[in-house]
Amino acid sequence: MSVKVLYFASLKDKVLKGEDSLELPEDVTTVEDLINYLSENDEALKAAFEEMPRLRFAVNQEMAKESTKIKDGDEVAFFPPVTGG
Template identity: 85%
Template sequence: MKVKVLYFASLKERLLKGEDTVEVPEDVKTVEDLINYLSENDAALKAAFEEMPRLRFAVNQEMAKESTVLKDGDEVAFFPPVTGG
């Protein structure tokens, strides 16, 4: 399965990239699985995810939960909580 991964705000700045296209194994079925897979395969992502435990997610531009099931071709966005004023 292939998914497009987008990074926003301070996460994008930290990683020095805004997106990836990732081929994931069959056992990656949910957003949580994707986070674990990315963390296991990229030290910078692992550190970023650990330092930002309250990340928000969107799948195909709709807010999602860690349990959201992924399909081939989905777009998954990660962004830290943002406050405004």
């Protein structure tokens, strides 16, 4: 399965990239699986995910949960919570 992963805001700054195009193993089927896969295969992402436990997610530009299913061709975005004032 192939997905596009986008990183935004301070997460993008921490991992020094804005996006990845990835071929994922068959057992990666949810956002949570993707987080675990990325953490196991990229030390910068592992550290960033540990520092930002309240990340938000979107799949194909719709807000998602860790349990949201992902499929071939999806776009998954990760971004920290944003506050305004």
